[in-house]
Amino acid sequence: MNSEIKQQIYNLLNKAGVSGEIELTTPPNPEMGDFAFACFNVAKEWKMSPVEAAKTIESKIKKSNLVDKVQVMGPYVNFYLNPGQVAELVIKDVLKKGKKYGINNSGKGKKVLIEYPSNNTHKEFHIGHLRNVCIGNSLVQLYEQNGYKVYPVNYLNDFGNHVAKCLWGLQKFHKDEKVPENKQKWLGEIYAEASQKLKDNPDFAPEVAEIQKQIEGQDSKIWKLFMQTREWSIDKFEEIFKQLGVKHVAVFYEKDLKDKGQGYVDDLLQKGIAKVGEGGAIILDLSEYKLDIALLRKSNGTGLYMTSDLALAVEKFKGCYADESIIITGTEQNFYFKQLYKTLELMGFDKKLTHISYGLINLKEGKMSSRLGNVILYEDLYAEVYEKLKEESVQRHPEWSEKKIKSNIDVLAMAALKFDMQKHEAAKNIIFDIKEATSFEGFSGLYVLYAIARINSVLNQAKKLKAKVDYNLLNKPEEKQLVLFLAKYEEVVRTALLNYNPSEITRYSFDLAQAFNDFYNKHSILKAETADLVATRLQLASAAKNVLENSLGLLTIGTVEEM
């Protein structure tokens, strides 16, 4: 809620004898008031029943300009705000602050590294990576807009076992094939195929291990192929990142970190923290922290993900002076990251490390895995959404040029996808239904964009007229609800950042669009009864547009004039 409103209600409660931290809630129904103070805690303090406490507060409270009425309902003290007063306060604030409305300065002077999506070369970029990027993009925005200095970085794993598998498959089954146009996709498919073959026939394992050794040893037999295929992958990723609006300030590659990581493993071994385990592998016994045993190096001497991750943690902080490093991965790596962070701690590494994880995307048909064939590739998904939107747009706007249609859909398709990826809390597994994602009805990015397009249409049709803005005219329930929604935005931004949870913004932007549509359908803006009311409602509409755009901006979703 708007801090000014909050402060005024706090003051009233303080004067009525309530001390300490005050929390206000929203009553279940607007007829029961706009804000509520629950008296359970204060009742304990005053040694009376919550109902008595509420009555005591009511009798001591004085009304103000802003607060029209105070009414007790059971253990709650409910506040009714004056519609004109609250409208003036909120709308003026929104229009004055513009793009800066809703954000705060909580991050001033703080620096944060955000690492995402840290995907693998030689594999597909699928819908799970899309979810990662969407969450990462939004976190970058949330931090940046709230005053933090943000360093978005990426870590491409170009040197792991998956590369060996892919190159093995390529050499064994696709050696003389003509390389298709979409090379990255081709490599991804070969990787998936190789994984499957290896699973079906474990006898191939030594061949893959040999290739892994060749790669790590920069053997000339494989190095050229490795570097070339690596580049194919990276080029495509860069293209995708550009389209999604990701701006990494630095990219780290496992290729460059593995040796350093091996050095840290040697150190740990020398210090007696790590030891030689079964079969000669280097391990770290973390069982006293209930983290089992971490494997730092394979028995054949080659590295693992952990090996390079030790070096990455250190290298990331060089060149930027961040206080904290955030990394975004799937929840399946939760345990691994606990092990990694504990290992770093034992190494003496003392930076703040935060692991944000997001749930798996399950398809209606079953689990998503890049090892199996049932993946939805980002490119395919985008193409499908794009086509569907194009069909709709051409139908609605036959007079639009192809160029205009394209530039419009570029924005709409991205909005649809990014919104859909952030509908739910990051940590939750989600079930992805392509039909729903491409339906554009209800809880979708297009719904919000449509509300903005309608506001634009109204604003463009408004004629200059002699009229006086008078916020007291905004006395309809739908107008007041819309105003209260606008006021709530600050708090939504604050908690979304606190919980690392952009989905709170997503939901808010939809709720706000809904509140506007409700108002729009019941009351005419341009044909309102008086010129003054027209002018005032235009202000309300502008404010709604402003906050809708701000909230979508945090989700890195752009908007269109018309659609």
Place this chain on the structure above:
RNA sequence: GCCCCUAUAGUUUAAUGGAUAGAAUGUCAGGCUUCGAACCUGAAGAUGGGAGUUCGAUUCUCUCUGGGGGCACCA
């Protein structure tokens, strides 16, 4: 086998221990000579089972059942 996460309308989901569990979609019934119907209004529809803590539990604890993930050479 051990550890972690999770269970809310037909489906996808929301709810710092607090008021009548909120949406979307689907179904049914309505609304464009009225600022853009990719919209709006209305109806029916949910907390997996059992115990416990509490004035009060979707929320905390235990247990059972179901789902997901992880657990030494994958990432």
